[in-house]
Amino acid sequence: MLSRERTGFARAGAPAEGSARWVLADRVGRVLSGAAVEAAAAPPGERVVRVEVAIGPVRPLRWLREQLQYPRLYWSGRGGAFGVAAVGAADSQEGETGEDALALRKRLAALLTSGDPIARYYGGLRFDPAREPDAWWAAFGAYRFVLPRFELIAGDAAATLVCNLVLPRDGERRGEILEEIEHLTFPDDASDGALEAPVARADSPDFPEWKSNVEGALSAFADGRLGKVVLARRAELGFPAEVDATLLAERLEEATPDCFHYYVEPEKGTAFLGASPERLFRREGRIVESEAVAGTRPRGVSEADDADLRDELLGSAKDLSEHAYVRTSIEETLGPLCDELDVDEDISEMKLASRRHLVSRVRGTLREDVTDADVLRALHPTPAVGGYPKREALEEVRDREPFDRGWYAGPVGWIGAEGSEFAVGIRSGLVRGRTLALYSGAGIVAGSVPEGEWAEIEQKIGDFTRIFGLEPGYGAR
Numbered sequence: 191m192l193s194r195e196r197t198g199f200a201r202a203g204a205p206a207e208g209s210a211r212w213v214l215a216d217r218v219g220r221v222l223s224g225a226a227v228e229a230a231a232a233p234p235g236e237r238v239v240r241v242e243v244a245i246g247p248v249r250p251l252r253w254l255r256e257q258l259q260y261p262r263l264y265w266s267g268r269g270g271a272f273g274v275a276a277v278g279a280a281d282s283q284e285g286e287t288g289e290d291a292l293a294l295r296k297r298l299a300a301l302l303t304s305g306d307p308i309a310r311y312y313g314g315l316r317f318d319p320a321r322e323p324d325a326w327w328a329a330f331g332a333y334r335f336v337l338p339r340f341e342l343i344a345g346d347a348a349a350t351l352v353c354n355l356v357l358p359r360d361g362e363r364r365g366e367i368l369e370e371i372e373h374l375t376f377p378d379d380a381s382d383g384a385l386e387a388p389v390a391r392a393d394s395p396d397f398p399e400w401k402s403n404v405e406g407a408l409s410a411f412a413d414g415r416l417g418k419v420v421l422a423r424r425a426e427l428g429f430p431a432e433v434d435a436t437l438l439a440e441r442l443e444e445a446t447p448d449c450f451h452y453y454v455e456p457e458k459g460t461a462f463l464g465a466s467p468e469r470l471f472r473r474e475g476r477i478v479e480s481e482a483v484a485g486t487r488p489r490g491v492s493e494a495d496d497a498d499l500r501d502e503l504l505g506s507a508k509d510l511s512e513h514a515y516v517r518t519s520i521e522e523t524l525g526p527l528c529d530e531l532d533v534d535e536d537i538s539e540m541k542l543a544s545r546r547h548l549v550s551r552v553r554g555t556l557r558e559d560v561t562d563a564d565v566l567r568a569l570h571p572t573p574a575v576g577g578y579p580k581r582e583a584l585e586e587v588r589d590r591e592p593f594d595r596g597w598y599a600g601p602v603g604w605i606g607a608e609g610s611e612f613a614v615g616i617r618s619g620l621v622r623g624r625t626l627a628l629y630s631g632a633g634i635v636a637g638s639v640p641e642g643e644w645a646e647i648e649q650k651i652g653d654f655t656r657i658f659g660l661e662p663g664y665g666a667r
Contacts, residue, residue, distance in 0.1 A: 206566035211344035214243045215371045218353050229439035230461040230474070237281075237305030238337065238357045245533035248376065250275035250344040251443065254453070256375045261336055263312045264439060264453035265604060267583055267611060268469065268666050269477055271348075273443075273451070276294040276312060278339030278370060282584055283311070290319045291566035293469040295336040298335065299561075301356065302607045304597045309325065309354065314454060314462075314602035314615060315502040317336050317571060318584065325618060327596030329456040336603065337369070340374060372633045383437045387658045388626070390428035401640040406466075410586065411636045418515040419577035422613035424593045427655075428624060433622040441657045448542055450613035452602045462597050465653060468574065470601050471565055473526075475489030475554045478565060480524060482517035483540060484574050485509030485554055486646055503546060512633040513537060513548040515578040520552055523568040528554035545649065563608045566601055575599035575614055575631065596620065598629035617653055628654050 218241050223233030230654035243369055254262055254275040257564075263283075266273035283297040316323065323330065341352040343648070353371065360367060395403060403421050410416040439453045439461075446465035455461035471480040486501040503509055517533065525531050531554035540549040552574035576599075577583025598620075618629045630650040632643035653664035 192384075210245045211245050211371055211374055212242065214351055214353055215368050217241045217243070218355065218366060218371065219364065221355060221357075222361055222367065231456030234328040235304060236301060236356055236359055238309040239357055239662075240306045240309060241296060241353045241355065245349050247347060247353055247576045248342060248344055248349040249440075250342050250349075251378045251436055251453075253344075255440075256377045258373060258375075259339070259370060260455065260457055262436070262455040263313055263336060263338060264436075264451065264463075266443065266451040268450045268467070268613070269448055273344050274312075274339060275342045275344070276336075277374075280339045280356050280360070281311075281337040282334070283313075283336075284334045285319070287316075287322050287332050288320055290316060290333045291333070291407070291570070291601075293562045293563075294566070295332070295561050295563040296442075296570075298605060301337065302605065307355070307393070307607045307649045309337060310604040310606045311337050312454075312604045314452075314597050314612075315566070315573070315600045315660065316597055317491070317600040317615075318588070321588065321594060323596060324594040325593055326622060329460050329591055330454070330462065330597055334454075334456060339370060354553065356643050358360040374405065382490055383434060383508070384659060385434065385437060386429055387427050387660070388427035392426045392428075392506055394424045394426070397644060398638075399592070400644055404634055404638060404640040404643060406510065406590065407586065407634045408636065408638065409463050415518065416582055416586060416636045417578045418512060418573055419583045419586070419631055420575050420599075420631045420633050422591060422595060422599065422629055425651055427626045429626070432459065432623050433621045433626050435463060437628070438619075439463045439653075440623065442653065445657060446543060446617075446653055448615070450603075454597070454602070454614070454615065457623075461621045461623070462615075462618065463619070464602075464615060464617070466602070466613040466616050467540060467547065468614040470569055470603070470607070470612040470614050470618060472560065473556070473565070474609045476558070478524070478556050480519050480520055480527070480552040480556050480569065480609075482550040482552070482572070482574070483512060483547050484516045486545055486650070488545050488649055489541075489543070500541075500546060504537070504539065504547060508635060508637045509548060510537070511637075512635050513550070515573040515635070517550045519573045519578055520569065524552065524554060524565070527556055527564060528561045530555045534606045539603055541635070544653065562605050566612065572614070573600065577633075596628065599631065617650060619654055626654070 220548040250273040261276040263276040315333040319332040343350045356436045449465040468483045487499045534550040540547045601612040602615040628651045
């Protein structure tokens with residue numbers, strides 16, 4: 191059974207991209223021309239066929255910026271050697287309010303277990319699927335996973351252009367798909383752009399309300415109703431013109447190495463993007479990996495200062511307590527899904543370009559009947575973004591936060607037949623026209639101080655504000 195068509199094509203100057211499109215169109219046309227004959231002889235059901243053309247090096251976010259098809263997506267794993275930019279949809283699965291990750295079990299299973307084993311659906315879920323999305327997040331749904339029509343898989347030395355086909359369904363769309371291939375464009379690597387600085391900022395909540403929220407959470411701890419809750423803020427930056435979201439994503443990736451980078455633009459002008467240090471889980475076959483990440487300190491300005499900040503974090507009772515809730519929760523929720531589960535005995539530091547975190551890593555072997563949907567439902571939200579206990583913390587977040595988190599702090603990543611990977615959608619922003627809304631949170635435990643947690647969030651959103659040449663705390667009030 192045909193599941194993949196490959197054609198090697200060496201890039202040799204500007205004409206190569208046009209030739210690559212021609213080669214891809216020729217191969218796709220042949221597959222689709224034979225789809226009707228093959229469908230008549232094959233068992234009923236749909237399957238994925240990937241048609242691939244190798245080209246020279248292309249910068250994936252620069253390529254994505256030039257495309258006119260939607261949705262537009264980007265994913266790069268933490269420390270990964272390649273990024274995937276994608277446009278269009280060969281198949282799309284979207285959830286309604288109230289649907290959680292378990293609905294994905296049936297929606298994705300048929301295509302993921304037939305055809306090409308390396309086919310991937312990219313997407314994510316809302317932080318709180320039970321909450322009705324506001325206008326900011328209406329285009330994203332409770333969840334949205336897309337098998338892209340086209341993928342550009344870019345490595346250091348070469349790239350692969352992929353067309354995903356769903357057969358026999360796409361056999362009736364031959365002309366439409368070939369026209370979409372014709373409209374794919376390749377950027378001039380010399381082209382660039384500039385990001386304008388923001389001209390306004392509004393915080394939700396502002397500091398007086400934030401202080402009240404933190405003090406309310408501290409009272410809940412004293413009453414024994416909660417152990418930890420993560421409270422978030424939204425900082426809305428206003429710009430004189432529409433924000434170039436793909437250029438912002440490119441600048442963010444350059445500024446934040448060793449992070450997961452993601453970009454989801456379901457419709458023109460509305461894009462969710464971020465640089466997350468935190469893996470929710472990764473699956474390869476039956477092996478699953480997760481990690482407890484909590485506690486934050488900035489990097490130092492000198493080697494000695496950096497070492498002092500590391501020792502301060504590793505010795506902080508408040509941060510160790512915050513981290514312990516995350517570690518315990520992951521062990522409790524992932525353990526029943528595994529035949530074996532190992533958790534790091536020692537807590538170490540995760541060192542990033544601008545800050546560091548406490549981290550404990552988890553590795554297990556999933557039971558044979560466990561799916562990605564089961565793991566998503568069990569792990570999300572971890573106490574790193576929700577709190578502990580989970581149900582009580584979610585109620586506290588709903589009561590106190592004056593905005594819809596949408597996909598912020600939700601799982602973002604991909605699902606395939608042989609593996610999957612999800613980051614926690616933090617250190618993120620939502621672009622809508624001339625507005626960039628930045629989302630970030632702080633783990634509140636006994637001993638938290640409102641002023642300190644406010645400052646921690648300003649440091650976290652600094653990954654974005656520094657791109658515009660601004661220091662952390664710009665315009666905050």
